Amino acid sequence: MAKITSVSPLAPAEFPTLPIIDGVKFATAAAGVKYEGRTDVMLATLIPGTVVAGAFTRSATRSAPVLDCQAKLGQTSDAPAAILVNSGNSNAFTGKGGVASVEAITAAVAEVCGIPQSRVFTSSTGVIGEPLPHGRITAVLQALDDNTRSDGIAAAAKAIMTTDTFPKGAAATIEIDGKKVSISGIAKGSGMIAPDMATMLVYIFTDAKIGQDALQSLVSASNEKTFNCITVDSDTSTSDSLIVAATGASGVTVDDHSGFADALHGVMMNLAHQVVKDGEGATKFVEIIITGAASDADAKTHGMSIANSPLIKTAIAGEDPNWGRVVMAVGKSGAAADRDRLSIRFGEVEVAKDGWRSADYSEDAAASHMKGDNIVIGVDLGIGSGTATVWTCDLTHGYISINADYRS
Amino acid sequence: MAKITSVSPLAPAEFPTLPIIDGVKFATAAAGVKYEGRTDVMLATLIPGTVVAGAFTRSATRSAPVLDCQAKLGQTSDAPAAILVNSGNSNAFTGKGGVASVEAITAAVAEVCGIPQSRVFTSSTGVIGEPLPHGRITAVLQALDDNTRSDGIAAAAKAIMTTDTFPKGAAATIEIDGKKVSISGIAKGSGMIAPDMATMLVYIFTDAKIGQDALQSLVSASNEKTFNCITVDSDTSTSDSLIVAATGASGVTVDDHSGFADALHGVMMNLAHQVVKDGEGATKFVEIIITGAASDADAKTHGMSIANSPLIKTAIAGEDPNWGRVVMAVGKSGAAADRDRLSIRFGEVEVAKDGWRSADYSEDAAASHMKGDNIVIGVDLGIGSGTATVWTCDLTHGYISINADYRS
Numbered sequence: 001m002a003k004i005t006s007v008s009p010l011a012p013a014e015f016p017t018l019p020i021i022d023g024v025k026f027a028t029a030a031a032g033v034k035y036e037g038r039t040d041v042m043l044a045t046l047i048p049g050t051v052v053a054g055a056f057t058r059s060a061t062r063s064a065p066v067l068d069c070q071a072k073l074g075q076t077s078d079a080p081a082a083i084l085v086n087s088g089n090s091n092a093f094t095g096k097g098g099v100a101s102v103e104a105i106t107a108a109v110a111e112v113c114g115i116p117q118s119r120v121f122t123s124s125t126g127v128i129g130e131p132l133p134h135g136r137i138t139a140v141l142q143a144l145d146d147n148t149r150s151d152g153i154a155a156a157a158k159a160i161m162t163t164d165t166f167p168k169g170a171a172a173t174i175e176i177d178g179k180k181v182s183i184s185g186i187a188k189g190s191g192m193i194a195p196d197m198a199t200m201l202v203y204i205f206t207d208a209k210i211g212q213d214a215l216q217s218l219v220s221a222s223n224e225k226t227f228n229c230i231t232v233d234s235d236t237s238t239s240d241s242l243i244v245a246a247t248g249a250s251g252v253t254v255d256d257h258s259g260f261a262d263a264l265h266g267v268m269m270n271l272a273h274q275v276v277k278d279g280e281g282a283t284k285f286v287e288i289i290i291t292g293a294a295s296d297a298d299a300k301t302h303g304m305s306i307a308n309s310p311l312i313k314t315a316i317a318g319e320d321p322n323w324g325r326v327v328m329a330v331g332k333s334g335a336a337a338d339r340d341r342l343s344i345r346f347g348e349v350e351v352a353k354d355g356w357r358s359a360d361y362s363e364d365a366a367a368s369h370m371k372g373d374n375i376v377i378g379v380d381l382g383i384g385s386g387t388a389t390v391w392t393c394d395l396t397h398g399y400i401s402i403n404a405d406y407r408s
Numbered sequence: 409m410a411k412i413t414s415v416s417p418l419a420p421a422e423f424p425t426l427p428i429i430d431g432v433k434f435a436t437a438a439a440g441v442k443y444e445g446r447t448d449v450m451l452a453t454l455i456p457g458t459v460v461a462g463a464f465t466r467s468a469t470r471s472a473p474v475l476d477c478q479a480k481l482g483q484t485s486d487a488p489a490a491i492l493v494n495s496g497n498s499n500a501f502t503g504k505g506g507v508a509s510v511e512a513i514t515a516a517v518a519e520v521c522g523i524p525q526s527r528v529f530t531s532s533t534g535v536i537g538e539p540l541p542h543g544r545i546t547a548v549l550q551a552l553d554d555n556t557r558s559d560g561i562a563a564a565a566k567a568i569m570t571t572d573t574f575p576k577g578a579a580a581t582i583e584i585d586g587k588k589v590s591i592s593g594i595a596k597g598s599g600m601i602a603p604d605m606a607t608m609l610v611y612i613f614t615d616a617k618i619g620q621d622a623l624q625s626l627v628s629a630s631n632e633k634t635f636n637c638i639t640v641d642s643d644t645s646t647s648d649s650l651i652v653a654a655t656g657a658s659g660v661t662v663d664d665h666s667g668f669a670d671a672l673h674g675v676m677m678n679l680a681h682q683v684v685k686d687g688e689g690a691t692k693f694v695e696i697i698i699t700g701a702a703s704d705a706d707a708k709t710h711g712m713s714i715a716n717s718p719l720i721k722t723a724i725a726g727e728d729p730n731w732g733r734v735v736m737a738v739g740k741s742g743a744a745a746d747r748d749r750l751s752i753r754f755g756e757v758e759v760a761k762d763g764w765r766s767a768d769y770s771e772d773a774a775a776s777h778m779k780g781d782n783i784v785i786g787v788d789l790g791i792g793s794g795t796a797t798v799w800t801c802d803l804t805h806g807y808i809s810i811n812a813d814y815r816s
Contacts, residue, residue, distance in 0.1 A: 061739030061747045093735045095748060095764035128732025129765055192719060192736060233718045234642075235733075236740035310641045310718070310803075311600060314811035324536025325643075327501045328600060331469030332644035339469045340503060356503035357537055395718075397808050403722035404804065 010277035010285050010373060010393070011166040018153050018171045018184035021205040023047035023247025026152030028159040029140040033133060034088030034126060039159035041137055043144040044203065045113060046081040050247045052121065053216040055223045057240035063092035065122045066241055068102045072118055076212045081119035083203060083243060084109050084137075085160050087188070091124040091132040092238040101134040108138040112145050123201050123241045125188065126162050153205075157186040160201055163402065164190045164278050170270035172263035179252045181208045181260060185267045189275035191403065193232035202227065202242040202271055206264070209248035214255040218264055219244050226268040229300070229390040232279035233399070234308040242268075276391045281398025284316050286375045286391065292343075293386035298335035302379065303390035305333035313395030316375055321366035323351045326379060341382030346370065354382070418685035418693050418781060418801070419574040426561050426579045426592040429613040431455035431655025434560030436567040437548040441541060442496030442534060447567035449545055451552040452611065453521060454489040458655045460529065461624040463631045465648035471500035473530045474649055476510045480526055484620045489527035491611060491651060492517050492545075493568050495596070499532040499540040500646040509542040516546040520553050531609050531649045533596065534570050561613075565594040568609055571810065572598045572686050578678035580671035587660045589616045589668060593675045597683035599811065601640035610635070610650040610679055614672070617656035622663040626672055627652050634676040637708070637798040640687035641807070642716040650676075684799045689806025692724050694783045694799065701794030706743035710787065711798035713741035721803030724783055729774035731759045734785060749790030754778065762790070 024046055028039040046052075054073050056066050084105060091098045102122060110117040124132060157167035168187040173180055185204035210218075219242070227242060244264070254260035277285050288306050293299035306312055309329040315322035323344050330337050340355030347369035350358045369375070375394075432454055436447040454460075462481050464474050492513060499506045510530060518525040532540060565575035576595040581588055593612035618626075631650060652672070662668035685693050696714050701707035714720055717737040723730035731752050738745050748763035755777035758766045777783070783802075 057739075059736070059739035060741075060745040061735045061750070093732060093747065093750075093760070093764065095762070097764070128735055129760070235717050235719045235736060238736055238739055309643050310807070311643045311811055314808055317808065318812035320812075324501060327469045327536055328467070328643060328646055331465075331467035331646055333468075335468075337468040339501065342469070342501075352501070352537065354503070356501065356505070394812075395808065396812065397805055399718070400722055400725065400803065400805050400808055403719055404726035404728075404802075 022249030025148035064098035279393035282393030299388035430657030433556035687801035690801030707796035
């Protein structure tokens with residue numbers, strides 16, 4: 001695992017203050033799974049009746065903990081629940097041993113915390129293919145359970161980091177019928193980011209009261225527009241997991257409340273953007289807005305083709321308004337396009353219109369936009385009303401250094 | 409356009425001696441399309457009755473010269489023919505002006521060389537979106553036509569280079585019924601290489617006598633296993649063109665001759681490999697052999713997913729036998745895979761078998777293989793009999809330098 005000491009230039013100034021969510025407690029420990037001198041396990045305990053929804057990678061080689069979570073998700077229960085996460089080892093491609101590790105950990109959490117094993121969700125993140133030394137994790141469970149606290153979420157955000165250069169948190173609080181409902185979420189992710197269902201690891205907690213189906217459908221819908229619209233390097237993790245837990249402790253029912261849906265969506269979007277801003281080697285945050293496509297699906301295909309193009313990502317790193325490469329990426333995407341109706345803008349600068357360079361194109365103005373930290377590329381296909389927005393970062397020497405110069 | 413002075417470490421020791429093909433003559437000129445102090449236009453004239461076949465990019469934003477070639481290909485004619493190629497400007501995404509440039513150039517070639525305009529094929533390669541100053545090309549046509557020579561193919565290979573660090577040539581000579589049949593080909597290509605029909609620019613000449621349909625079907629079949637099986641950076645050019653011209657001057661008919669098919673395939677494979685070996689920033693040539701997939705198509709999907717993965721390409725640059733990333737790329741590809749039947753080898757070293765690290769895996773042996781210039785990654789899916797082999801290069805600081813540090 002790479003040791004990266006410097007923090008992403010796109011990192012927020014500080015970790016946000018996340019509201020305490022009634023019904024959730026956190027604890028962290030340094031179990032020595034792989035790293036030394038830092039926490040690498042986090043436990044979240046959830047009060048009886050907490051509703052859990054989620055989204056996971058669709059990778060055909062997904063990890064044992066992911067498969068276990070998918071099997072358990074969707075049940076309703078009045079029992080308490082727990083989430084246990086370790087960093088340093090992903091327990092992916094570890095065969096029958098990996099399944100045994102999940103069984104050992106979930107059984108131990110169930111016993112120590114007094115929770116049904118079917119309500120214990122685990123995630124593992126880190127190196128692929130190494131046996132998970134799960135005994136190091138079960139050894140610290142009692143200490144974890146003895147030390148859970150309501151205000152432990154910031155420490156939890158740190159314990160789940162791998163190559164991340166900063167911990168990621170986001171929150172929202174809304175008022176419904178005079179009562180407060182809060183949402184607090186954390187995420188990790190930096191490389192191997194091209195989610196195909198969810199992203200790396202994301203845990204969101206709320207005290208809202210909501211049914212399992214209602215929560216799952218909110219999560220799935222927002223996931224498509226947030227975590228499934230980001231990419232760092234086109235590589236999809238074997239461990240991507242998003243879990244949302246609603247404790248109901250606020251007593252406020254939100255099943256059909258659009259304000260809650262918007263607030264949850266905002267927290268998910270915020271965390272997704274933070275993952276991109278911590279993309280390995282990133283120096284620019286890039287928003288790609290596609291309009292006028294034949295369909296929303298086509299728009300996303302074009303957007304992802306642009307966002308994953310090494311030639312575009314290196315041009316952005318070089319602050320070069322190289323719109324010819326955008327034309328190339330639209331052309332190769334496989335989605336419908338008409339070369340002679342294509343328009344492109346960088347920020348507010350129209351660089352190409354109706355299939356050719358704009359008459360009043362100013363390379364200086366476009367180059368000036370490229371010098372900022374936040375790059376916007378707008379592409380209008382001119383053939384329909386499909387839209388999509390996706391986010392990525394640039395491709396720099398930093399990415400090569402992190403992934404080639406250091407040995408795993 | 410980047411100015412790269414050093415030659416790829418994977419370049420052949422020298423440009424090969426290519427046999428003269430009866431019926432083809434070459435000339436080159438320095439027209440100053442964009443570059444200074446080098447040749448940038450090549451003309452090949454072909455004797456009456458020459459049969460022409462080809463393959464082109466499927467990009468939705470393909471260039472005006474590509475569209476013109478596609479419209480002209482497939483006709484049979486007893487007239488002479490010509491191929492004119494410029495580097496420095498791709499005449500892609502240039503709207504009506506681009507079409508007018510192709511018309512102006514092909515009309516001028518037709519007049520100067522005494523060839524029907526419908527038999528004049530052109531290609532342009534270089535920057536996208538700039539108007540092609542075609543007057544600079546038509547101005548040198550008479551000089552080109554006055555100076556064509558049978559032994560000019562090596563000079564032609566140089567004139568079509570852009571970011572290439574070495575000219576690319578390959579040849580084969582076979583004997584059929586006591587008579588010699590020769591094939592000589594040249595190619596250019598270095599970045600924006602993920603062919604989706606053909607690759608950058610390739611011109612192959614033979615004195616074989618063959619029908620148009622027979623030649624086209626040989627070219628299309630070999631193309632699928634050669635140029636369509638290489639990738640440098642997953643980005644597909646707007647200008648990819650492969651043209652094969654058979655002059656018939658040997659008098660040897662080869663329509664159903666498997667020896668000729670094999671020889672042509674060998675020349676195409678050789679040129680395709682040279683394009684990868686000149687991949688921007690490349691220090692390793694990588695062969696990815698997929699077996700045991702559900703189908704040949706699935707095998708190629710897995711192979712390309714591995715070949716295009718930035719995490720695998722950077723691991724290879726770092727000489728790191730990081731087989732976990734191979735598991736990841738198989739998982740994300742979308743083609744069928746069963747995690748627990750997957751086996752992986754680096755060179756002759758089996759690193760994973762049946763879904764987990766091999767019992768006798770030696771990291772030292774795998775690391776030793778990674779230190780070579782030629783890396784072989786073998787993946788057996790264990791679920792069928794589909795196979796594919798694809799080729800790529802590593803992803804290094806050199807790629808970032810070429811595409812980010814220099815302005816286009």
